[in-house]
Amino acid sequence: MTTPPSTPLDFSYETRPARVVFRPGAAVTATPGEVARLGLHRVLVVCGGRGEETARSVADALGDSCAGLHAGARMHVPAEVADKAVEVARATGADGCVAVGGGSAIGLGKAIALRTGLPLIAVPSTYSGSEMTSVWGLTENGVKSTGRDTRVQPRSVVYDPELTLGLPVPLSVTSGINALAHAAEALYAPDRSPLVSLMAEEGVRAMAGALPEVAAAPGDPEARGRALYGAWLCGACLGATTMGLHHKLCHVLGGTFGLPHAETHTVVLPYVLAHNAPAAPDAIAVLSRALATDDVPHALRELAGGLGAPRTLAELGLREADLAPAAEQVAAQSYPNPREVTAHGVLGLLTAAYEGWEPRG
Helix, strand or coil: CCCCCCCCCCCCCCCCCCEEEECCCHHHHCHHHHHHHCCCCCEEEEEEHHHHHHHHHHHHHHHHHEEEEEEEECCCCEHHHHHHHHHHHHHCCCCEEEEEECHHHHHHHHHHHHHHCCCEEEEECCCCCHHHCCEEEEEECCEEEEEECHHHCCCEEEECHHHHCCCCHHHHHHHHHHHHHHHHHHCCCCCCCHHHHHHHHHHHHHHHHHHHHHHHCCCCHHHHHHHHHHHHHHHHHHHHCCCCHHHHHHHHHHHCCCCCHHHHHHHHHHHHHHHHHHHCHHHHHHHHHHHCCCCHHHHHHHHHHHCCCCCCCCCCCCCHHHHHHHHHHHHHCCCCCCCCCCHHHHHHHHHHHHHCCCCCC
16 A cells, blocks of 8 residues: 655646557557547558558558558667658648557657647557657667657557557566656656656556566466556656656667667666665655565566566677766766766666676665
């Protein structure tokens, strides 16, 4: 049970203008209705190459309301990929966009919405959480830039647990830990609120409980549904708060050094939490309750590693020579974090994650 706040209440919370539909089969049965509800008549469906079959089924369900399907999404949304998608949206005369897939597909849909102002509907097939935020990201010349803009917030989010049944267990695990990172970092964000803390605790508890079940029985729709429920709550936390060290560090490792998104979040999260723990005791207390542990960084590392996820940045392809430049780039950026961000501190964190040491503050 969540305990009442121990400090005087003083916060702001802005409700995001998004509608959520959550049920099995909703990708095909609910998406056409969401398109109609928004008054759209020619929507462009976007996806990645791996999710094209699923996106095609959504496009078919849309019938004459589908202006075309563009399967060009790529990780970290390279600027040239976004340029091409915007060109396709304009050429087809689209009046809206439906993004089907994981964070890459939804990120591409956001890029289209940012450039064109077209309303976006998200149909997520992973646990990335991007669908619940107004955060966009683009990578150009090896640098990933992010921002917030209400234009990229999906107007409707269609959650269909059946879309995640075929998600490979390794990707399910890393995508799920990626979602946990959203909730964990929201707990020490400067704009957190009691509602965010409640969502974060419930989201972490749901996801951490579901992932072992998903790994043991990937085809279990109930386990998949609980994981997707957790992802929704964790994503909503990210959408309502400001990102700190963890997300900025992962953006640098992904955008500049080409590391895979969900896997990077999975490896880095325990080390960032260990680093920030002395300055964020309330956040650690909430995570301890949600995970039923007195050592949050260790528990998260064991949860992911025990389900087969990578444990080190070296496994993901980062070179030892990249550690210092990455630390310098992270420390040069300005963002809120409960503990002061220095190049020396980040280098120590990265070195531990690179070598796979036990995460300690």
